[in-house]
Amino acid sequence: TFGNNGFWLDFEDSSDLGNDVSGKGNDLTSSGLAAGDQTTDSPTDSGTTIGNFCTWNPLLAGVQDGTNPPSFSNGNLQVDKNGSGTWRGILGTIEVTSGKWYCELTITLTPYFCYFGVVPIAGFSNNTSTSPGSFSYGIDGDKFDGSTATSYGDAYTTGDVIGMALDMDNGIIWFSKNGTWQNSATIAEVEAGTTTNAAFSGGTLNTTPKTMYWAGYGYNGNAMTINTNAGQRAFSYTVPTGFAGWGTPNIAAP
Numbered sequence: 001t002f003g004n005n006g007f008w009l010d011f012e013d014s015s016d017l018g019n020d021v022s023g024k025g026n027d028l029t030s031s032g033l034a035a036g037d038q039t040t041d042s043p044t045d046s047g048t049t050i051g052n053f054c055t056w057n058p059l060l061a062g063v064q065d066g067t068n069p070p071s072f073s074n075g076n077l078q079v080d081k082n083g084s085g086t087w088r089g090i091l092g093t094i095e096v097t098s099g100k101w102y103c104e105l106t107i108t109l110t111p112y113f114c115y116f117g118v119v120p121i122a123g124f125s126n127n128t129s130t131s132p133g134s135f136s137y138g139i140d141g142d143k144f145d146g147s148t149a150t151s152y153g154d155a156y157t158t159g160d161v162i163g164m165a166l167d168m169d170n171g172i173i174w175f176s177k178n179g180t181w182q183n184s185a186t187i188a189e190v191e192a193g194t195t196t197n198a199a200f201s202g203g204t205l206n207t208t209p210k211t212m213y214w215a216g217y218g219y220n221g222n223a224m225t226i227n228t229n230a231g232q233r234a235f236s237y238t239v240p241t242g243f244a245g246w247g248t249p250n251i252a253a254p
Contacts, residue, residue, distance in 0.1 A: 007020040014035035040053075054103070054214065054230070054247060057062050077232070078228075080109075086220055090248070095121070095248070096166070100165070101168070103163070108227055116215075119135075119212065124215065133146065154182065156177055160178055171205030172200065174199055186226040191241045230247055232245075
């Protein structure tokens with residue numbers, strides 16, 4: 001029972017986030033929120049769209065280094081790093097061991113240098129070039145397999161949306177920029193698992209056991225602001241068929 005002053009907010013009406021659905025009519029008026037602030041992240045899994053989705057993990061930011069650590073906001077979906085001359089690495093909250101995953105990162109403030117990709121927890125450090133087993137796409141267009149840089153795709157900057165499709169079952173990663181898959185890959189190739197134009201395939205990606213977290217790394221120069229979407233909101237670009245948002249609705253129960 002709700003009593004006279006009780007209320008139940010399910011936040012399902014993006015135009016009226018304070019709507020009381022208890023039947024008591026005790027609506028609340030939101031402040032500082034817009035329709036775009038609604039997400040489908042919930043502790044209750046329902047289907048393939050409602051559940052807990054991956055965010056950045058502030059407990060592991062910069063390997064808990066207290067010197068100029070990055071700051072987090074918007075439910076840990078936004079991360080800001082100042083212009084200090086040190087590397088800072090950040091990890092996501094949910095590990096994956098199998099399945100096909102998709103997420104997007106938006107560059108809101110251009111950093112001097114950054115990478116975006118995945119890393120096993122055992123290899124995580126502040127700098128992707130010293131993170132064994134890491135795979136990432138850099139702001140200059142290079143891809144990085146640990147410390148090995150190779151020419152790969154387009155450079156990216158403020159306003160660009162970087163997508164990542166991770167196939168843990170077959171050990172393959174593709175990256176996109178503003179909906180265009182890099183290295184001449186196509187969405188059909190991603191869906192088919194064709195490795196010809198993939199960023200990475202085989203090798204240590206197929207090491208057993210396979211456990212990956214998404215990861216980001218930034219360096220000095222300009223400050224850095226990035227916003228990430230793991231499926232809490234509608235994605236900016238088409239998700240390849242067979243891939244899903246990085247969250248509990250798409251993880252099989254143990």
